[in-house]
Amino acid sequence: MYTAVLIKGKTYSVMGHVFLLNQEKEIEKKVFQYLDGNEFFACKEVKAPADDSKTDGQPKEDEKSAKEEEPKEADEEPQQEQKIYTESELKGMNKTEQEAIVIDLGGDSAQLKDKSERIAFILEHQQQQEKTGE
Incomplete structure (x- = not known):
């Protein structure tokens, strides 16, 4: 997993992500590679903690295959999940x-x-996107 924080400027939009100043955002590896080294961002790779205390060894195989499938779903979710804002x-x-x-x-x-x-x-x-189903 990778994260990036916009540290200079107000907003920044890149590869489907909109960054706001000082707000950490989870990003894909390709976005991390693009932004890493950019003076406007603080990027880091976050290692997921290994929780071996709950497993006896066998489920690790199942967990590996489940983890391999997760990134595909994670890539699709941000595009489908759009908050609908009210006027207020x-x-x-x-x-x-x-x-x-x-x-x-x-x-x-x-x-x-x-x-x-x-x-x-x-x-x-927002109304147009609801009608077209995007």
């Missing part, structure tokens, strides 16, 4: 948080002049 939630967010959502929805936050335009964009694009 969006109004309570700061500009950086709203811009990150706009970017995640495929928009250009620089084209939106103010808070009300960002909120309208997000609500409209």
Whole structure:
């Protein structure tokens, strides 16, 4: 497992991930390799703790095959799992948080002049995604 934290700037979008300042995010190996060494990020590889006390030796084979399948599912989940924001939630967010959502929805936050335009964009694009099933 790999993680990255944006340490400079406000937001950063790369390979389907939107990073907000000082928020640690779990990433895939290819994203880690791309961001590692970038002065805007603190990247690290996190080793999963081995919990051998609960196993007697045989289930380890089953665990290995289950672990091999997990990354495929993990790669698909972030794309399918999209939070639906309400207007009141969006109004309570700061500009950086709203811009990150706009970017995640495929928009250009620089084209939106103010808070009300960002909120309208997000609500409209969420409805479109619900209709198309994305």
